[in-house]
Amino acid sequence: MSTLATAVMTSIRARVGAVVKETHDTFTLTVSPADGQALEPFRPGQFNMLYVFGVGELPISISGDPEQPEQLVYTVRSVGQATHALVSRNPGDVIGVRGPFGTHWPVEAARGKDVLIVAGGIGLAPLRPVIYHVLRHRDDYVRLLVLYGARSPRDLLYRKQLAEWSRVPDTQVLTTVDYGGLSWRGHVGVVTTLFRQVRLHPAETVAFICGPEIMMRYVIRQLEARGVAPNDIYLSMERNMKCGVGFCGHCQLGPYFVCKDGPVFSYQQMRPWLDRHEI
Amino acid sequence: MQAKSLAEILQEHPFLEGFKPEHVQKMAELALEVQFGRDQIIFREGQESGLFFLILSGKIALEVSAPGRIFRVQTLEAGEELGWSSVLGEGGKHFQARSLETVRALAFEGSRLRQLCEQDPAFGYALMKRLLKVVAERLQATRLQLLDVYAPRAAKLI
């Protein structure tokens, strides 16, 4: 059986290398194939179905460097039984990995343009591979703009990297929180309030957005008001997934299967469906 | 380098975008250049502060305190406004404002702005229109904040 066929229906075994605590409820796991198999390279925005023995499978976005495919990196927020089981793995434990599945952030569409990344909360995780890619191929893109919002300062992901990225030339990294405390001297307000601090060139911008659906809708409204075309706006959608390969039917959103036709969609595709409730 | 006139500085502030030159001039006549150092309280909660500010540089935090905690609910930066309630002239401040770093701003006495609006309805209309826009944006942003979109929900199945 080819590697591809195996990884579609049957998990490969992957050993947990490191578990890093990012915030009070979010952890980053780094895994690599337990038997040294060559993995199918992933593209930014794709996800794997991760299996914890006896508990079940979860769709988790890959948040590592696409040019280091031998290490699979996942940033997981512990919100329930299955995610808790995942983040409780210890280095040396083995989990199952299927995939990669799904559509990717079309970085190729942004060549020669500004890359605008707008992330909310855990939404920065599926976008980090784009940032890695742009930084590795800096000359292919003009400006890199990262707007990132989280609930509070203690919920911010990748703080050290955010600081590093902001020091790269032609790169603007703006961070905000919904509410802060005394020790937070940065911006406070929803992520849309950061738009006042960037000067967009709408015709030369490709935007990649990931976060809670409400946040994504409001960000898109801002982008449209500033003249960015629907075809230049991409978002990552999320629905209940059981299989990840289009057979269980759960992830349907209008005519789309989020696992096969997404999770990354252009706003052009999503536009008729985003404003419809209970779709 | 010649220092800019108050009118020139005002003209460049986003709040006055689209204002007629004569209206900008009238505001310039009421403007006072102010500066705050780091961690200065600009106004306190409940204070009957009558000042409206157009921020030129620096960062200001709006804070509210509860027993044992202080919440920062919003920050305002260059190109934004602080103290719109002073223009309406009703009641004390709902939040405390503190400069997080050195802040330069143009300050206006709310009562004098109101007086100007009464005397010159055309100016009054322009000012109120702009103020409404500011407040509307704040309201929408605040509603989004209230939604607490990042809050984890207890997930029973996953």
Place this chain on the structure above:
Amino acid sequence: MSANMGLRTPAFHITRAGLGQLIAALRDCGYCVVGPRIRDGAIVLDVLERFDELPLGWSDEQEAGHYRLSQAPDGVAFGFNLGPQSWKKFLHPASLCIMQAERHNGDFKILEHAKSAPRYAFFGMRACELAAIQVLDRVFTGDQFVEPGYQARRKEAFLIAVQCTRAAPTCFCSSMGTGPRAEGGFDLALTELPGGGGFLVEVGSARGTELLERLEHQPATEEHRCQAEQAIAAAAAQIVRRIDTHDIVRRLYDAYASPHWDQIAKRCLACANCTLVCPTCFCTTVEDASSVPGDRAERWRKWDSCFTESFSYIHGGSVRMSVKSRYRQWLTHKLAAWVDQFEMFGCVGCGRCITWCPAKIDLTEEVKQLVASPG
């Protein structure tokens, strides 16, 4: 109808006794023959060992929310139509263990699955059911990924169709372009001839030819062919329900805000009967369980339904919370989204959802109302 017979498919004739030989021959070839049988007051699909286990001479009364067995007119063998079960129960089992694993400390091993399913012979498939299998084929083997279990079971399956010579009031295959005549996709197709005159047998594959060789048969005469056509035409004439599928995809999408959905929601119980009886509904869920000592784990795949509240659960709530939104999802998927997804309708016009809805919701009637008042 008769235009189709211009294309002369090889046709033969067998007597009623030939049916018995047919089933015996299939079993001799190692097939597990499954077909219609009576159980609990309905015609279900189950293992057939002898041809007299078939519900020959039986018929059914079907209407919205109504199903009763009855007697067929004298001498008619296949006077019944569809029961609540469809062939998906064999190709896409309701409950299936899809993975077993063993734990060793922090590591685990996925056990090699002995994927052996019986070689099925489906006896008595109607045209709409053949169409339904083709719909499932497209979903499970004709899209981006292939479901190996379905593919294996499907490849082995021997399909014997029975051309409908009677339509139930709930049938609307002609609107969906799936019947009442089965044009292909079968190994053999039987048409019952009137007056106990045996069966016309159409051969649809080499496999079908081989099997026919094991039975007493003779070439079909013109008279046989003519009688068969007339019998099928009679079924077509009995169809009363219709759906206008012209531009239905756009019209259903546009009907998202129709007030009629609320009218349906007042009646719909979200009982999921329609999805259970539907021959093309394919949604499943997975359940992982481990043994008490925790050293073995299994994953079971089970039928699921978009009518359940938890189907669309994400982040602490369901996307489709209201029954209205769930019914809308099901209907829009079946007749609109399915076309965008798989370039065919999901509905084959079998009418089971109408018969088995306890609230008597009739999809053909609802569609009519929805496109009339899109809102």
